[in-house]
Amino acid sequence: MSLGSVACVDPATSDSDTMSATLRVVTILLLCSLPELATAWGDLGHETIAWIAQSYVSSTTASAIKDILGLTQSDYMANVSTWADTYRYTSGGRWSAPLHFIDANDSPPSSCSVEYSRDCGSTGCSISAIVNYTSILLDDESSDTTRYDAMKFLIHFIGDLHQPLHDEALDVGGNDINVTYDGDHTNLHHIWDTEIVEQLADGASAESFAKNLTASIKAGSNGWDVNSWLDGTTLNDTLSTAITWAKEANGYVCSDVLSAGIDAVEKGDLSGSYYKAHFDVARVQIARAGYRLGAWLNLIFTGKTAG
Template sequence: MHSTVPFRAVILLLLTARLTFAWGTLGHETVAWIAQSYVSETTESTVKSILGSTRSDYMANVSTWADSYRYTSSGRWSAPLHYIDANDSPPSSCSVDYSRDCGEAGCSVSAIVNYTSILLDNTSGQALKNDAMKFIIHFIGDIHQPLHDEALDVGGNTINVTYDGEATNLHHIWDTEIVEQLANGAGAQEFAKNLSSAIRAGDYGWDVDSWLNGVSLNDTLSTGTGWASEANAYVCSDVLHAGVDAVEEGGDLSGTYYQAHYDVARVQIARAGYRLGAWLNLIITGRTDG
């Protein structure tokens, strides 16, 4: 029997284990680089001003700040904001219910709602906006990783697997190893250029026009919940499609498992970057295309 105990109930266990971040450094930086290619000049200028940055990688450079911050004494409160614990029943049933799944300490959906409102509020102080921007850049990445929208086995952290000969867990391979194998040696900027080209070309059957359906500043809660629900559905269709035991006993997952499911990582990283750029454009200019 596999547990649906929320992440926060075993946080001390995970703090002593190998730390796993949604998409890992490569994934988060790739999402940010994609977003940078979709923001308008006005949005870029405003984001740089809020971040106090003149760097060419102004978003990619801060894309993992929230992961470092959560493990500091002053930032420990933010740990629950990196995920939403869907208390569903994969692989037979996947769903996200905000009232059921977003705990009292908050979740990724409530965080996106909150930090978007801060960025929209002209009275917000510079320091508050700086943190809000870094959180938005990170949490829009997080919410697109399927196991950050799942409570089962602590979002897969306690599902033991082998990948490329190394013992690890299911959550970690979706954060890191699958993404690195997919990038095939490319760094984040190059990987992002490849994915941005695929977005523009409509490769892989991607219907990019549909990626912004339902995206609205008038209902940020529905927008965030929609993104979480979309990612969560992959837990049933791909991540755990054959069940936990099949994954744990399925041998090295860098072979047939990767080949069967890597496209989920590819489309979700692309969607996250595209949506992050559009979301920032919407906040700053009122238009998704800036």
């Protein structure tokens, strides 16, 4: 049984022996307090994206965000960047789980594509969430509480959208593809969320990792065409903008994540040659997510992408 599937039942009815029941209480409470293991980019990735975005927001935008969140500290965006992952595993937040991804029903590695009408379910998806929460922040009539939640969700979901396997339906976005990474048995989705990012950061904190990536963005390093990252970005058609970003991320499922097929990733340890061949996808997608998040928030609060 995985940690995410533990049933949080009343342990008092499960065992008549007092000591056994006590142990069950402790075990269940500990397991139920833990978040699901597979959350897009993991804490490090989401916090890094938020720190990058903070480097690109204008002073006007930063003030607006701080005011909405009621925060003044230096990590005002990074501080809330993982909230949506915690919230989705609460009884009151389970409704938000589908908003973390869009299930592209394509056929990797031979064909990758995202179609909103085909892939965004009736309960919503990451794209519809970005459209919705952007509209809430643009509406001056939105309540403070609604804007507060919308800001936290938007910071998180723009990050989610850039993780390739959060734009893929195959094997539950890779969650059902068993792999080995640095000697540990896990799944393909998890290593793209966490292990690849942690190996890439090489022990750096999210703030330091973000500073390094921001320097690369400003220098145009790694062959990045930063000037193209905001092509087509407009508040006049938020749906089209989000779909463009999702299609870009989804394309990496065919070109990198599963380029050699499922059988290939289920063999060997992926922390070696697989990491070396594909780490740049994680690096560029985290950089893009942060850069775009900052520009998107600038659009909302100033009407211009530049900070």
